[in-house]
Amino acid sequence: FAEFDDAADLLAANPDATTISIDEPSDIPKNKHGRLQQSGREEDDELLGTDDSDKTELLAGQKKSAPFWTFEYYQTFFDVDTYQVLDRIKGSVFPVPGKNFVRLYIRSNPDLYGPFWICATLVFAIAVSGNLSNFFIHLGKPTYHYVPEFRKVSIAATTIYAYAWLVPLALWGFLMWRNSKVMNIVSYSFLEIVCVYGYSLFIYIPTAILWIIPQRVVRWVLVVFSLCLSGSVLVMTFWPAVRDDNRRIALATVATIVLLHALLAVGCLAYFFDAPELDFPAPIIPVHNGTTVITK
Amino acid sequence: MLLEQGTTLRALEPCARHSLRAPLRSCLLQDEQFADLADMSLSGDITVEGEITVPVGAPSPDEDFSTLDEPVRETIMRDLKAVGKKFVHVMYPKKSSTLLRDWDLWGPLVLCVSLALMLQGGSADSKEDGGPQFAEVFVIIWFGAVVITLNSKLLGGTISFFQSLCVLGYCVLPLTVAMLVCRLVLLAGAGTISFVVRLLVVLAMFAWSTLASTAFLADSQPPNRKALVVYPIFLFYFVISWMILTFTPQ
Numbered sequence: 425f426a427e428f429d430d431a432a433d434l435l436a437a438n439p440d441a442t443t444i445s446i447d448e449p450s451d452i453p454k455n456k457h458g459r460l461q462q463s464g465r466e467e468d469d470e471l472l473g474t475d476d477s478d479k480t481e482l483l484a485g486q487k488k489s490a491p492f493w494t495f496e497y498y499q500t501f502f503d504v505d506t507y508q509v510l511d512r513i514k515g516s517v518f519p520v521p522g523k524n525f526v527r528l529y530i531r532s533n534p535d536l537y538g539p540f541w542i543c544a545t546l547v548f549a550i551a552v553s554g555n556l557s558n559f560f561i562h563l564g565k566p567t568y569h570y571v572p573e574f575r576k577v578s579i580a581a582t583t584i585y586a587y588a589w590l591v592p593l594a595l596w597g598f599l600m601w602r603n604s605k606v607m608n609i610v611s612y613s614f615l616e617i618v619c620v621y622g623y624s625l626f627i628y629i630p631t632a633i634l635w636i637i638p639q640r641v642v643r644w645v646l647v648v649f650s651l652c653l654s655g656s657v658l659v660m661t662f663w664p665a666v667r668d669d670n671r672r673i674a675l676a677t678v679a680t681i682v683l684l685h686a687l688l689a690v691g692c693l694a695y696f697f698d699a700p701e702l703d704f705p706a707p708i709i710p711v712h713n714g715t716t717v718i719t720k
Numbered sequence: 721m722l723l724e725q726g727t728t729l730r731a732l733e734p735c736a737r738h739s740l741r742a743p744l745r746s747c748l749l750q751d752e753q754f755a756d757l758a759d760m761s762l763s764g765d766i767t768v769e770g771e772i773t774v775p776v777g778a779p780s781p782d783e784d785f786s787t788l789d790e791p792v793r794e795t796i797m798r799d800l801k802a803v804g805k806k807f808v809h810v811m812y813p814k815k816s817s818t819l820l821r822d823w824d825l826w827g828p829l830v831l832c833v834s835l836a837l838m839l840q841g842g843s844a845d846s847k848e849d850g851g852p853q854f855a856e857v858f859v860i861i862w863f864g865a866v867v868i869t870l871n872s873k874l875l876g877g878t879i880s881f882f883q884s885l886c887v888l889g890y891c892v893l894p895l896t897v898a899m900l901v902c903r904l905v906l907l908a909g910a911g912t913i914s915f916v917v918r919l920l921v922v923l924a925m926f927a928w929s930t931l932a933s934t935a936f937l938a939d940s941q942p943p944n945r946k947a948l949v950v951y952p953i954f955l956f957y958f959v960i961s962w963m964i965l966t967f968t969p970q
Contacts, residue, residue, distance in 0.1 A: 495873075502874040505944045537875070541952060548959055555966070572966040574852045 501536040501615070509538055516623040519657045525623070526616050526661050534615040539622020543588050546625055549632045550584075551577040554696030557636045561700055576696060587688050588625060592617040595662075598677070602669055610664045620661050624654040628689065635693060638700035647689050655682045803827045810890045813932040820883045820936065828889020831896050832861045835960075838899045839967055852963055860963075864956045865889060872941060872949045879940040888953070891933040895957065898925035899964045906969055918965060926961040930954055 490496040515529045555573050562568040596614045603611055612620075631650040635643055658681050666674040787795060803826050836857035852860070869884040877884075902918045934950050941949045 499874050499876070502871075502876075504948070506947045507944070509948060537871070537948060541871075541955075544952075545955060548955065548962075552962055570966075570968055572851045572963070572968070574850065574856065574963075578856075 501534070503533060504535040504537055508533075509535070512538055512619075512623050513542075513626050516626050516657050517653065519653065519660060521656075522660070524661055524664060525620055525657050526612060530616055530619055534613070534619040536615070536618070539588055539618055539625075542622050542626050542629070543584050546629050546632065547577065547581045547584050549629045550580050550692055550696050553632045553636050557638060557700075558698045560636065561638050561698055580692075580696065583688075583692070584625070587684075588621055589618065591684055592621050595677075595681070599665055602666070602673070606669045608665060608668050612661075612665060620658065624657045624685075627654045628692075631689075632692070635697055640700055643693060643697070643700075647686075647693060651682075651686050651689055655685050658682070658685060799824070799826060803830070806886075806890050807893055810893050810932050813935045820879070820887065823880075823883045823886035825882070825886060825889065828861075828865075828886065828892065831889060831892045832858060835861070835892065835896045835899055838896075838903060839963060841969060851967060857963065860959065861889075861892065864959070868952045868956055871952055872937070875945050875948055876942045877937075877940050877949065879937065884937065887933055887936045888956070891929045891936075891957075892960065894925040894928040894932070895922075895960050895964060898922050898961075899967070902964060902967060903969075906967075910968070922961050922965045926957055929957045933957075 490500070512529045515525055519525070520528075551573075554576060558573070559570055592614065596612070596617050599608075599611065602608065627650045631646050634646055637643070659678055662681060663674075663678060666677045669677075802822065802824060806824075806827055836854045839852060839857055840854060865885050865888040868888060869879075869881055872879065872884060873881065898921050901921050905914050905917050905921075908914060930950075930953060933953050937953070938946055938950065
């Protein structure tokens with residue numbers, strides 16, 4: 425063990441030299457807690473998970489080396505296993521406060537499988553649920569004739585795929601522009617942003633199915649609930665990327681992200697699902713002065 | 721013409737006056753023109769031993785592979801039989817590789833066209849909010865099959881593009897049968913009972929289609945990504961089943 429003696433000698437000679445010590449991963453959060461008031465750099469390291477940051481650096485360099493006109497290039501975007509996709513979906517539905525979705529789950533392996541098929545499922549979920557809900561709402565009426573409303577599938581597809589691809593494009597362009605002006609610690613590639621947006625849309629699938637219930641209150645509670653969950657995933661992802669910028673621009677960016685997300689949910693609810701009317705006869709409430717009043 | 725053992729190559733067949741480029745089996749070297757050639761190089765008769773069989777009456781050299789002269793009926797029947805055999809394989813899905821080995825796209829085309837035709841005549845053909853138009857059904861089936869095939873290849877599947885298209889197209893057969901049954905049931909009436917019957921039939925055929933196509937396609941996928949490949953197939957047949965179930969005649 426001659427090397428250890430050499431290192432000890434060197435350290436004795438220059439006690440201020442920086443040394444690298446490899447701790448157990450459980451020790452790292454403990455050490456970081458005492459430095460909370462420092463800049464966000466350490467926070468990002470913590471979110472990165474420093475035990476495999478080296479690996480991700482290596483992997484990031486090795487991926488996508490095939491030229492873009494070969495099939496292998498596109499295969500690198502589908503390099504996920506079943507459990508990875510399920511983990512990412514779980515991470516988008518149950519956001520852990522303080523954890524960054526991109527760093528925790530994607531880790532330089534963005535995939536296009538999740539965003540594409542979640543959007544496809546969402547398109548058909550909204551179209552089918554909207555159709556079913558309209559059918560149940562208008563069921564008893566004599567003038568109602570059921571129509572499958574197939575046009576709405578193409579409208580839903582256009583809307584959702586445009587949202588899932590154009591908004592990340594705009595956001596990525598905006599972040600690149602701000603990056604050139606202000607040095608940001610955290611920056612995302614275009615595919616990572618598409619990935620986050622795609623997986624954050626997953627919560628809308630069960631929401632759309634539950635929107636069949638023809639009660640206004642239930643529908644709006646569902647909107648708020650799903651917006652909170654997926655909006656928080658987006659906010660926690662993009663806040664570290666804009667926080668070093670001008671305060672107002674950072675807040676405006678995050679507010680725009682949440683606003684567009686809310687607009688998608690409300691727009692889908694308003695267009696594909698007819699307004700529920702009362703589905704039972706209005707109750708007759710006896711008023712104390714003897715007359716009965718029918719209330720709506 | 722069969723040469724017996726020990727026969728010398730002489731005067732076995734009368735030769736017409738061919739040029740030297742004529743096939744040798746029709747002209748042997750015993751014409752007066754070539755007599756000096758024969759005398760020139762040989763000191764005596766050459767004895768050849770062995771058997772040569774030359775097919776007679778063959779009009780073209782590649783007779784085994786040329787189907788140009790067969791009657792049209794035979795050609796059509798051969799393709800129809802191949803398509804019919806694949807239909808049987810779909811209805812009773814066993815792990816046979818016939819569907820994969822000799823892929824063809826005739827069956828999927830016939831099924832797709834007949835399904836799209838049967839989905840016509842629904843409510844409000846020309847107005848908005850009606851059922852799917854012919855082109856929409858066509859596009860959904862073919863574009864959906866292409867996307868699923870690309871998806872399975874991108875995930876590392878070893879199946880070829882057209883084989884996968886062939887399997888997905890042929891597995892639409894149970895749903896086409898369901899559409900036929902639905903149209904017949906709707907002729908009888910459009911009440912709740914007919915809806916329940918249609919729902920059960922469509923559900924059963926949807927399950928059959930999905931199971932048949934996974935039986936054929938699942939083996940060619942990497943083992944830890946099978947669910948990722950099966951789910952889009954499920955979605956594809958679900959959409960087709962939805963179109964069939966919501967068909968309402970005007």
